[in-house]
Amino acid sequence: MLATRLSPYLEKLTRKCPAIQREFVPTKNEGQDETSTFDDPLVEEQHTVTRGLVHKYGNRALILLTMNCAAYCRFCTRRRKVSDIEKGRLSDQDIENMVKYVKAHPEIKELLFSGGDPSTVPVLLKKVLQKFVKLPQIKIIRVASRLPVSNPAMVNKQLLNALKVVKKQPLYLMVHFEHPAEITSEAVEAVKKLQKVATMLLNQSIFLKGVNDDVEILSELFSRLVEIGIKPYYLYRCDPVKGAESFIVPFKREVEIFTQLRKRLSGLAVPTYVIDAPNGAGKIPAPLNFWNFDHENYQDFNGKKLRVVEGESHL
Numbered sequence: 001m002l003a004t005r006l007s008p009y010l011e012k013l014t015r016k017c018p019a020i021q022r023e024f025v026p027t028k029n030e031g032q033d034e035t036s037t038f039d040d041p042l043v044e045e046q047h048t049v050t051r052g053l054v055h056k057y058g059n060r061a062l063i064l065l066t067m068n069c070a071a072y073c074r075f076c077t078r079r080r081k082v083s084d085i086e087k088g089r090l091s092d093q094d095i096e097n098m099v100k101y102v103k104a105h106p107e108i109k110e111l112l113f114s115g116g117d118p119s120t121v122p123v124l125l126k127k128v129l130q131k132f133v134k135l136p137q138i139k140i141i142r143v144a145s146r147l148p149v150s151n152p153a154m155v156n157k158q159l160l161n162a163l164k165v166v167k168k169q170p171l172y173l174m175v176h177f178e179h180p181a182e183i184t185s186e187a188v189e190a191v192k193k194l195q196k197v198a199t200m201l202l203n204q205s206i207f208l209k210g211v212n213d214d215v216e217i218l219s220e221l222f223s224r225l226v227e228i229g230i231k232p233y234y235l236y237r238c239d240p241v242k243g244a245e246s247f248i249v250p251f252k253r254e255v256e257i258f259t260q261l262r263k264r265l266s267g268l269a270v271p272t273y274v275i276d277a278p279n280g281a282g283k284i285p286a287p288l289n290f291w292n293f294d295h296e297n298y299q300d301f302n303g304k305k306l307r308v309v310e311g312e313s314h315l
């Protein structure tokens with residue numbers, strides 16, 4: 001079961017902003033929907049080739065470094081295991097096995113460190129990064145972190161020193177802002193520090209009912225992100241995750257909102273709006289209302305027909 005955790009900083013923010021509260025504080029009804037959702041919508045367990053390493057797409061692999069986060073988002077795609085820190089703890093042998101697997105697969109050129117939030121375990125992050133940056137096959141490193149939102153004070157020297165290990169490869173930091181009220185002066189400070197050690201900061205957001213399913217909110221979010229030097233990268237349709245049903249926005253509404261955003265914002269501020277196909281077969285860009293298209297069905301990268309999952313959601 002997904003734990004609840006809030007830093008004092010975030011607790012203050014949740015008191016000020018109901019949308020942020022909704023992201024992090026469970027409701028009474030959490031997990032009581034009966035929509036056709038999945039524990040593991042991105043079929044990561046099936047693609048786990050050695051403990052902690054998911055290899056789903058040929059040239060890149062995902063490393064789940066920890067199940068720890070500074071705060072636990074109620075809509076998390078990995079809520080089946082995130083916050084179970086003991087179960088997610090990697091041993092030295094697990095790390096060696098991951099290195100061995102990557103070496104045996106020279107087609108892997110890019111590594112994404114995620115979890116949990118790998119930035120919450122800087123000692124481990126440094127140790128593992130040191131092993132992988134040495135491999136000549138690795139051309140790109142990505143590290144995902146929600147710390148600028150969940151606890152900006154944790155963006156400290158120790159973390160920055162861990163990230164500085166990446167010298168030969170470009171380091172892309174994948175941050176995760178969902179609402180403009182998350183862009184506080186503390187968050188901006190944390191972002192500035194990260195910008196000193198990373199090649200680029202990219203933002204991933206999710207359409208979330210009751211949080212950001214609104215043209216004005218997303219318009220402000222993406223505009224502000226560009227102003228602080230973060231490129232909005234992906235806007236996802238919420239994965240059909242068991243326990244996160246109430247966050248799913250009706251698909252037609254998302255398309256309507258995003259069509260308005262595309263009209264209003266500069267290309268730099270517009271992320272790619274995608275559905276992460278709930279069978280692990282790719283991030284499918286959703287068409288907008290500039291076209292006539294089927295709002296109920298789509299195809300994954302393999303041509304398989306899929307139906308859009310709608311939540312029976314309530315707030």
Ligand code: SF4
Nearest residue numbers: 069072073076116146
């Ligand atoms: S910070 Fe990321 S991994 Fe942690 S709960 Fe939030 S979405 Fe999940």
